[in-house]
Amino acid sequence: MPTSWADSTAASENAAPLPSVKTSRVAHPSRSNYVPPHLRNHQHQPSADPPVTAYAAPGVVTDRGILNGPRGGPRIGGGGYIQHASIGGNYNSHGPGREAWNGRNGGWNRSRDREANPFENVDSDQVTEQENGGINFDAYEDIPVDATGSNVPPPVSTFAEIDLGEALNANIQRCKYVKPTPVQRYAIPISLAGRDLMACAQTGSGKTAAFCFPIISGIMQGQHVQRPRGPRVAIPLALILSPTRELSVQIHEEAKKFSYQTGVRVVVAYGGSPINQQLRELERGVDILVATPGRLVDLLERARVSLELIRYLALDEADRMLDMGFEPQIRKIVEQMGMPPPGVRQTMLFSATFPKEIQRLASDFLSNYIFLTVGRVGSSTDLIVQRVEFVHEADKRSHLMDLLHAQRENGSHGKQALTLVFVETKKGADALENWLYMNGFPATSIHGDRSQQEREQALRSFKSGRTPILVATDVAARGLDIPHVGHVINFDLPNDIDDYVHRIGRTGRAGKTGLATAFFNENNSSLARSLSELMQESNQEVPAWLMHYASRSYGGGKNRRSGGGNRFGGRDFRREGSFNRNAGYSGRGYNNHTYGGYPSGYAAYGAGPSYAMYGAGPGYPAYGAGVASAWD
Numbered sequence: 001m002p003t004s005w006a007d008s009t010a011a012s013e014n015a016a017p018l019p020s021v022k023t024s025r026v027a028h029p030s031r032s033n034y035v036p037p038h039l040r041n042h043q044h045q046p047s048a049d050p051p052v053t054a055y056a057a058p059g060v061v062t063d064r065g066i067l068n069g070p071r072g073g074p075r076i077g078g079g080g081y082i083q084h085a086s087i088g089g090n091y092n093s094h095g096p097g098r099e100a101w102n103g104r105n106g107g108w109n110r111s112r113d114r115e116a117n118p119f120e121n122v123d124s125d126q127v128t129e130q131e132n133g134g135i136n137f138d139a140y141e142d143i144p145v146d147a148t149g150s151n152v153p154p155p156v157s158t159f160a161e162i163d164l165g166e167a168l169n170a171n172i173q174r175c176k177y178v179k180p181t182p183v184q185r186y187a188i189p190i191s192l193a194g195r196d197l198m199a200c201a202q203t204g205s206g207k208t209a210a211f212c213f214p215i216i217s218g219i220m221q222g223q224h225v226q227r228p229r230g231p232r233v234a235i236p237l238a239l240i241l242s243p244t245r246e247l248s249v250q251i252h253e254e255a256k257k258f259s260y261q262t263g264v265r266v267v268v269a270y271g272g273s274p275i276n277q278q279l280r281e282l283e284r285g286v287d288i289l290v291a292t293p294g295r296l297v298d299l300l301e302r303a304r305v306s307l308e309l310i311r312y313l314a315l316d317e318a319d320r321m322l323d324m325g326f327e328p329q330i331r332k333i334v335e336q337m338g339m340p341p342p343g344v345r346q347t348m349l350f351s352a353t354f355p356k357e358i359q360r361l362a363s364d365f366l367s368n369y370i371f372l373t374v375g376r377v378g379s380s381t382d383l384i385v386q387r388v389e390f391v392h393e394a395d396k397r398s399h400l401m402d403l404l405h406a407q408r409e410n411g412s413h414g415k416q417a418l419t420l421v422f423v424e425t426k427k428g429a430d431a432l433e434n435w436l437y438m439n440g441f442p443a444t445s446i447h448g449d450r451s452q453q454e455r456e457q458a459l460r461s462f463k464s465g466r467t468p469i470l471v472a473t474d475v476a477a478r479g480l481d482i483p484h485v486g487h488v489i490n491f492d493l494p495n496d497i498d499d500y501v502h503r504i505g506r507t508g509r510a511g512k513t514g515l516a517t518a519f520f521n522e523n524n525s526s527l528a529r530s531l532s533e534l535m536q537e538s539n540q541e542v543p544a545w546l547m548h549y550a551s552r553s554y555g556g557g558k559n560r561r562s563g564g565g566n567r568f569g570g571r572d573f574r575r576e577g578s579f580n581r582n583a584g585y586s587g588r589g590y591n592n593h594t595y596g597g598y599p600s601g602y603a604a605y606g607a608g609p610s611y612a613m614y615g616a617g618p619g620y621p622a623y624g625a626g627v628a629s630a631w632d
Ligand SMILES: Nc1ncnc2c1ncn2[C@@H]1O[C@H](COP(=O)(O)OP(=O)(O)OP(=O)(O)O)[C@@H](O)[C@H]1O
Pocket: 134, 135, 176, 177, 178, 179, 180, 181, 184, 201, 202, 203, 204, 205, 206, 207, 208, 209, 351, 352, 478, 479, 480, 481, 505, 506, 509, 510
């Protein structure tokens, strides 16, 4: 377990063993005040978020109100964030061509629109934290990095080494990003060189900026074709797709920060919220469209968006996007709606997990791409302390209660430390939220049966700390970057180990430490092997009983880790002899660069022998051509 990157404040909430449990239970709230979940949404007035409520406040708080609190307490309603809109200053134009296409075409009508300053809303705790140290990059120095493909552009060590444009650099500073994270160091130069990319890097390691920066910079500096001015058709230059609405909202917020005063306009479109509002935003011009697939297909079918000038396509959580549920929609968007083909557009796929079969599907969307892994593919970060406890189904609730009481008594659930509890089903989420409430724990929930308004409200309430427990289905498993999540509890374990990786990745982000607890029982036997492998790879203590289960289990069809072994290296599926789609992928010119713990100065590039190994870090053996990956 390495030292924490950043999070000295979280020291109390991570590695220390959970203390002895429960003493007293909180008195049940008065039933007369109890409002069941399905009715809670209808009785509140919009208001701004009140101050964070102490965890054991006398009133039990849900995301929609204090249910048994004192009279006159803060009312909680469905209102949005308070917007402190201010006027954006000059729109800097960078590089030739920017004015040419923006002023007259599909771009932003600057004279009419004033750009709100997205940095004015940044929560002050976050800023202070970042100013006080941000990421401890020392923890990254020996992270193994592997890049396969032809002529891999060299990485950078600082943002200053790359020409991202003055306005974007100013925003990077406003974000307090002092230097690029490892995935950014490699991915940004690759993308700026115009190359397609499939990138796999650990949760919370800064992938959003890794694909946003090159897109924004490219649009700022690019000579783009003039966009015809259709009456009502939006013609973006870049499309960023993500699997969930909340993640699209988050990417949009991030991208707006990065593109502040660059002249690049970012719009978001996602399901469950009024389409008319989104259409109005689109009509005002769009350079980068962030969207969920379903809503985008709707907009395309209404002919309100055209993809014919897409220059950049990014798929966040790309493996999820190409997994069974989404693949047909993604294929439709990418292959059948007029988007320029691979090689004409630039395509970037990012995730923390990339199963081999998904890589194969994804390669249809890419041209001569580079496969980049930063850290071990599909691994969790070592900064998350993982515990697995054997808990029978019938004992789960009381065990959860014990954990929460212990947290409370230890003061590790302070003002901002949040707990995310994953369950398998939507009904299960409602039931557990309810039960927590009945036991005096302020909780809210997020799942697919709640309205979008309720989902967003729940997330706000959780982020603000007003309801510091969020019960969630997998809808919250991927991508969400919620500061101060100190503990992720897998009340129900997922069936797929990759889902586990994403779930626990909601803590231990951006260099901070975190704690993940899983309740395991016979029903999870098929996960035992992949879970124990994952834990071993992340230097976690694996209980003997789990090893025992693992030795009896053959892995499930969905547990792609089955096979064991150290999986670093050899995971670009093109390395396997069977892949024959494009002769260029094998043999000459297809090189492998492994940078095991090299902080800078990557000497060898280009025409080395195929699968050459550069600076392999200790413990990360090189896999040559034809060596099977651990997924086999
Ligand atoms: N260069 C940087 N310096 C400091 N902080 C950074 C830097 N890059 C990103 N961050 C911060 O790190 C956090 C995690 O970033 P991000 O959400 O992009 O992670 P991710 O890799 O996409 O995670 P996930 O796999 O869960 O989607 C964010 O709060 C982001 O602001």
